[in-house]
Amino acid sequence: MVDDAKPCLNCGEPLRGAFCAACGQAATVQRLTTVSLVAQLFKVFTNLDRGLFHTAFALTTHPGKTIAEYVLGRRITLYNPISYLLLVVGLWLLFVNLLGLDLGAMVNHTAKQMLRETSPALQQRLLNQMEINRLIMVHYDWLTLLLIPVFSFWYWLLLKPSGRNYAENLVFQSYTRAQVTLLFVVPTLLFFAFPALGGYYSWTRLFAYFLFQLWAGRVFYTMPLGQYLIRNIIAMLLSFVTFGTLAYFAAGVYFRYLSG
Numbered sequence: 001m002v003d004d005a006k007p008c009l010n011c012g013e014p015l016r017g018a019f020c021a022a023c024g025q026a027a028t029v030q031r032l033t034t035v036s037l038v039a040q041l042f043k044v045f046t047n048l049d050r051g052l053f054h055t056a057f058a059l060t061t062h063p064g065k066t067i068a069e070y071v072l073g074r075r076i077t078l079y080n081p082i083s084y085l086l087l088v089v090g091l092w093l094l095f096v097n098l099l100g101l102d103l104g105a106m107v108n109h110t111a112k113q114m115l116r117e118t119s120p121a122l123q124q125r126l127l128n129q130m131e132i133n134r135l136i137m138v139h140y141d142w143l144t145l146l147l148i149p150v151f152s153f154w155y156w157l158l159l160k161p162s163g164r165n166y167a168e169n170l171v172f173q174s175y176t177r178a179q180v181t182l183l184f185v186v187p188t189l190l191f192f193a194f195p196a197l198g199g200y201y202s203w204t205r206l207f208a209y210f211l212f213q214l215w216a217g218r219v220f221y222t223m224p225l226g227q228y229l230i231r232n233i234i235a236m237l238l239s240f241v242t243f244g245t246l247a248y249f250a251a252g253v254y255f256r257y258l259s260g
């Protein structure tokens, strides 16, 4: 019998049915046109079963359950956690830059007022502290990205009784960090509307991560509540100390070798 099936455009296997049996590409794939490219881009955002909006919505309404299901194998409906994290951080930086939000200046709003009332002897110390605050805020996102493997290690170590392995903790950290970054667009705009509160911005953001991870983790890490709370808080503190140590170390290097 002559095989007259159309070949798959991706791997050349004769096509039977809606998808290629060898590589999975849809049989409907055709030559690219500008319209199909734009349609694909649009679909990435709006596809209700597996698009970005679906991932963002599921992670906002029930993050713990969503991440647990992803880890169990329900993967096709969600964006890959690493892609999602990188995409959200990219969107966040776009948001900050397009609106010209100077986060570094905002976190020093309170300190700037203190500067006027401080004795000259203390002024230099306060100025240094302000420069550290500013640097941490400006580099906050990539510092956090860099440290996700470390945060995952702490959570893996402390929440071990739940049976989650290291990779599963990486998934949890990536999704929750991405989600808080995305949701923090609203508080950030509020802070810019009330700049007098700027000194609380970093702490509010930190607290948002903590609360969100505590909430999501309650479903994701199954263990008795008391044990869970203690272990989660310790993991959070270790993550915080790691972040602070790296940030201050980087700032120290900056002051010593790079600044005038």
Ligand SMILES: [Zn+2]
Pocket (backbone or CB within 6 Å): 008, 009, 010, 011, 012, 013, 020, 021, 022, 023, 024, 025
């Ligand atoms: Zn194929």
